[in-house]
Amino acid sequence: MAEARFVEGYLGYLLGQANHALYRDFDAHVRAAGLSMIEWRVLATLHDGEPLTVSQLALEVLSKQPTVTKLVQRMAEQGWLVLQADPQDQRRTLVSVSAGGKRLARPLVEKARQHEAAMLRSLGSAEQVALKRLLAKLAGR
Template sequence: MAQSERFVDNYLGHLLGQANHALYKEFDERVRAAGLSPIEWRVLATLHDGEPLTVSQLAREVLSKQPTVTKLVQRMAEQGWVEMRADAADQRRTLVAVTAAGRRVVKPLVEEAKQHEARILRALGAMEKRTLRQLLEKLVAL
């Protein structure tokens, strides 16, 4: 008797989770070897080449809760990787920016991440890569 197909085998959430795990499982070891936790990596990777973000914006970007990110950026500020400052447009908001020290920590990892992603996606053609990115961007925008 043939085994019936399991629900999770075609469930998009499961497939996306499996793809995420495949992409990060090896790279996560490099992040930890560099002395960063996965969330610290996400914070520095998010901030390293962009404008400062509010804590709430940063929490959304790194897929974490605001209180967790607030505590995290306070610790990262103590380490000198980020700085927190009042938003000139609204003194009630706090902006988080990467420091030069934070950039030095994250820059080699960003380069490694690009190489790692290229290795993982080598099995896909250029059109498939483009389509995959477009579809994922579309899902994220929902």
């Protein structure tokens, strides 16, 4: 009997494969909306939350701060984001989603929810809750 390959049981590989499976089909919706995946992650992160600093946003969207700095400037120029100085520290910029950004994000968020439900259909509801709880725990949340 052949022993299973290392990667078949390696958490990083399994998480990567699951991430790829989740975004493989959803990517078409993001592209159809005229967005890149990182633009989608920015809008999804900000659409229903408080403004974030650029450094906080970079952590949330899993990207480097210089990349996010340029990205949010471009997205603000497109009317999707609003940039303002942090009233508590004028050196920091707060990023929030504009009304136009919310209009762009809202249907994609709904499609993301539907896509996630379809991906998780093979799991029972308790397994779905446990999976999300365990992943959040691993992520340090």
